[in-house]
Amino acid sequence: MAAARAAVVCGLGTHLPSRVVTNADLAGELDTSDAWIRSRTGIGQRHLAEDGTATSDLAVEAGRRALKSASTDTVDAVIVATTTPDHTCPATAPAVAARTGLGTVPAFDVAAVCTGFLYGLAAGAGLIAAGTAHSVLVVGAETYSSILDPRDRSTRAIFGDGAGAVVLRAGDRDEPGALGPPVLGSDGTGRALIQVPSGGSRHPIRAENAERADPYFRMAGAQVFRHAVERMTEATREAVARAGWTPEEIDVLVAHQANVRIVNAVADQLRLPRSRFPVHLDRVGNTAAASIPLALADAVTAGALRPGHRTALAAFGGGLTWGATTLTWPDVTPV
Ligand code: UT7
Numbered sequence: 001m002a003a004a005r006a007a008v009v010c011g012l013g014t015h016l017p018s019r020v021v022t023n024a025d026l027a028g029e030l031d032t033s034d035a036w037i038r039s040r041t042g043i044g045q046r047h048l049a050e051d052g053t054a055t056s057d058l059a060v061e062a063g064r065r066a067l068k069s070a071s072t073d074t075v076d077a078v079i080v081a082t083t084t085p086d087h088t089c090p091a092t093a094p095a096v097a098a099r100t101g102l103g104t105v106p107a108f109d110v111a112a113v114c115t116g117f118l119y120g121l122a123a124g125a126g127l128i129a130a131g132t133a134h135s136v137l138v139v140g141a142e143t144y145s146s147i148l149d150p151r152d153r154s155t156r157a158i159f160g161d162g163a164g165a166v167v168l169r170a171g172d173r174d175e176p177g178a179l180g181p182p183v184l185g186s187d188g189t190g191r192a193l194i195q196v197p198s199g200g201s202r203h204p205i206r207a208e209n210a211e212r213a214d215p216y217f218r219m220a221g222a223q224v225f226r227h228a229v230e231r232m233t234e235a236t237r238e239a240v241a242r243a244g245w246t247p248e249e250i251d252v253l254v255a256h257q258a259n260v261r262i263v264n265a266v267a268d269q270l271r272l273p274r275s276r277f278p279v280h281l282d283r284v285g286n287t288a289a290a291s292i293p294l295a296l297a298d299a300v301t302a303g304a305l306r307p308g309h310r311t312a313l314a315a316f317g318g319g320l321t322w323g324a325t326t327l328t329w330p331d332v333t334p335v
Contacts, residue, residue, distance in 0.1 A: 006178040007125035007136070009327060011070025011167035012334040014297045015061035016047040016284065023157070030153040037157045042260025046160030046285030048145045054086045055163075056095045059141035062163035062293070063100045065335040066137060070167035076133035078107040079124050081116030081140045081289040083217075083318070084147055085109060088199070096139060106133075113194060114256050114317025115184075116140055116289035117164070118325060121313075122182040124168045139165040140289035147196055149216035158259070159217075160285030164293025176307060177330030180243035183235045184323040190227065193220045194318030219318075228262050228316040233269040235324035236314045243326040245310060247272060252305050252329070256315035257281035257291040266314065278304050288317065297334035307331040 022045045023034035037043055049058065059080055067073055078100070080093040093107035112119040117140035124136035141163035148155050171178055198213035199205050205213040232255060240247055247270045255263045257280050267274045278299035280291075287294055292313055299305035307329055314324040 005128055005131070005170040006173040007128040007168040008171035008175060009166050009177040009179070009330055009332060010169045011066045011072070012165070012293065012297055012300070012332050013062045013065025013067070013069050014162070014164045014294050014334060015058050015065065016162045017049040017053060017058065019048050019050060020045050021048050026157060030156060032153045032157055040261070041158060042279065042282055043158065043285045044282045047162055049143045049161045053143065055082050055084050055141045055143045056086050056092050056099065058143065058161065058163035059092065059096045059139045059165070060099045062141060062165040063096055063137055063139050066165035066167050067100070069333060069335040072135070072167065073101065075102060075105065075135040075137045075167060077105050077124070077127055077136045078102060079110055079120045079136060079138045081110040081112065081120040081138070082142055083111070083113050083116065083288050084143045102137070112317060112321040113319060114258065114286070114288045114291065115315040115319070115321040115323050116317065117292045118182065118313060118315045118323035119184060119321070121168070121179060121325060122184055122323070125179050125182065128168060128170050135167060135169045137165060137167055139163060140291070140293055142288045142290050144217070144288060147215070147217040152216065154221055155217055155219060158286045160287050162284055162287040162290045162294055164290045164297060166293055176328045177332065178327060180239060180326035182323060182325040183239040183242065185231065185235065185321070187320045190320040193224050193320065225259065225262060227320060228258060229265040229269065231316050231322035232256070232266045232314040232324070235322050236266070236270060236312050239324035239326050240312060245326065249310055250276060250312045251309040252299065253277050253312045253314065254292055254295050254299060254305070256317070257284070257295050258286045258316070278302070300334050305329055
């Protein structure tokens with residue numbers, strides 16, 4: 001039997017809405033401060049979409065740029081990872097495929113909250129390994145501002161909007177950019193720790209109960225913090241072992257940008273210097289499914305992530321879900 005084909009990263013694109021909201025801006029309307037947000041999270045500002053901008057609007061921009069970065073205008077499938085789809089029904093990916101000029105290719109969403117991009121990469125790699133697709137556009141895109149409670153300082157301080165995308169193509173396991181074996185996990189017993197309580201089939205919002213409904217994103221921050229450190233550390237160890245590396249051989253670990261204290265704690269648990277963990281959240285906050293591709297592009301632009309670097313990706317999010325994977329960074333210029 002022929003060996004399964006590897007999925008190789010060959011393009012990277014990003015898009016951030018232009019509106020920047022600083023910690024001082026938030027402190028002007030909520031009981032918070034720049035000092036609290038910076039010291040507890042590392043975040044200094046976030047980009048927020050204008051009213052009327054939907055997740056697909058950001059995803060289309062990032063997708064177009066990823067295609068340009070890959071020097072292609074076709075792919076065989078589109079996957080959109082998001083917590084904030086344009087609509088509960090249908091999925092956002094078909095709209096992104098059509099609006100990006102990709103025609104009638106298969107297109108579907110992945111819902112794994114902040115781990116969504118890594119689940120999307122694994123799904124795209126699976127389509128390639130199975131021979132269903134030769135190339136896949138994987139987008140992580142969020143308009144978190146659409147689900148945040150305007151009065152909740154604990155979530156408004158953290159989350160931002162944005163989108164990032166990669167193009168995967170079929171290739172060889174030993175070439176730069178080839179994704180290593182993914183490690184993915186979930187623990188639904190922790191589903192209440194990160195939740196939008198109302199608006200789904202469990203608690204539909206109807207005229208008669210609208211006043212009691214809670215349509216906003218809720219997070220039990222301190223508990224999530226502990227799980228995030230443990231799971232990202234374990235998943236990284238496993239992904240690195242499956243790639244045949246030791247943790248010390250990781251040159252760059254791009255972790256989900258939830259909180260700089262979480263990123264630092266994962267570095268400490270793995271006994272790796274914090275300098276190997278790029279930080280982007282200071283300028284964009286936690287962009288959930290968009291965070292890893294946005295951080296990758298920022299690290300490449302800053303010169304921290306270069307071709308040949310042994311790279312690990314790790315994420316944790318609602319569900320609960322987590323994941324990690326590896327690749328040798330390819331010669332890809334983000335657009
Ligand atoms: O993205 C996927 C997964 N998400 C994460 O990984 C996020 C994980 N959690 C975190 O990053 C942190 O838990 C937070 C940043 C969300 C919160 O930091 P914390 O140090 O865990 O604070 P806490 O939730 O334990 O709250 C401590 C205090 C509380 O006040 P009291 O009850 O002690 O009086 C909060 O009300 O800090 C208060 N607080 C704030 N104060 C000023 C919470 N948010 C704010 C704020 N400004 N923005």
